[in-house]
Amino acid sequence: MAEPVTILIDADACPVKEEVYRVAERYGAQVRVVSNSPFRVPVSERVKRVVVSDGTGGPKFDAADDWIAENAGPRSVVITADILLAERCLKAGATVLRHDGKPFDAASIGSALATRAIMEDLRAGMDGVGGGPPPFGKADRSRFLQALDRVLVGMGN
Known part of the structure; x- marks a missing residue:
C-alpha cells in the first residue's frame, strides 16, 4: 500500500483550509497546517499544526x-x-495547487515567475496605488475542491 498523501498548507493567507480538512478526511490524507502563528485546527489524528519561528x-x-x-x-x-x-516544491516533486484550484506545474511556473517579476516592477512605480487580487468567491472555492479531489484520486488515494 502506498504511503498516505500529505497536504501541506501555506496557512497564513489560505482561504480554503476548511475545504482541505474535509477532503483530506474523505481520502485519508495527512494535513500539515504550516504558519508563523497558531491557527485553530480540527481535533484529528490526520491534521497537525506546524508553527515555525x-x-x-x-x-x-x-x-x-x-x-x-x-x-x-x-x-x-x-x-x-x-x-x-x-517553484521550490515542484522541484521536490510535489503537486502544487493555488487556492483557486489552478495548478502550478512545470509548464506554468516559468510564466508565473515572469509575471510576478513584471508585477513587482509595476507596483514599485505606483507608489502604493493598486488593487490587489480580486475577491475570493464561491466559484474559486468550488474550483479548488474539484482540483484537490482530482489530484488525490490521481495519486491513488
Whole structure:
C-alpha cells in the first residue's frame, strides 16, 4: 500500500483550509497546517499544526515556506499562492495547487515567475496605488475542491 498523501498548507493567507480538512478526511490524507502563528485546527489524528519561528519564539520571514519546501515530495500536495514556494516544491516533486484550484506545474511556473517579476516592477512605480487580487468567491472555492479531489484520486488515494 502506498504511503498516505500529505497536504501541506501555506496557512497564513489560505482561504480554503476548511475545504482541505474535509477532503483530506474523505481520502485519508495527512494535513500539515504550516504558519508563523497558531491557527485553530480540527481535533484529528490526520491534521497537525506546524508553527515555525526564528528559534527564539518570534516569527521568521519565510520560515513557513522553508519548512514546507523541506518537507514536500512526490506524495505531497502543497496549497499555496506563493510562486517562489511553488517553484521550490515542484522541484521536490510535489503537486502544487493555488487556492483557486489552478495548478502550478512545470509548464506554468516559468510564466508565473515572469509575471510576478513584471508585477513587482509595476507596483514599485505606483507608489502604493493598486488593487490587489480580486475577491475570493464561491466559484474559486468550488474550483479548488474539484482540483484537490482530482489530484488525490490521481495519486491513488
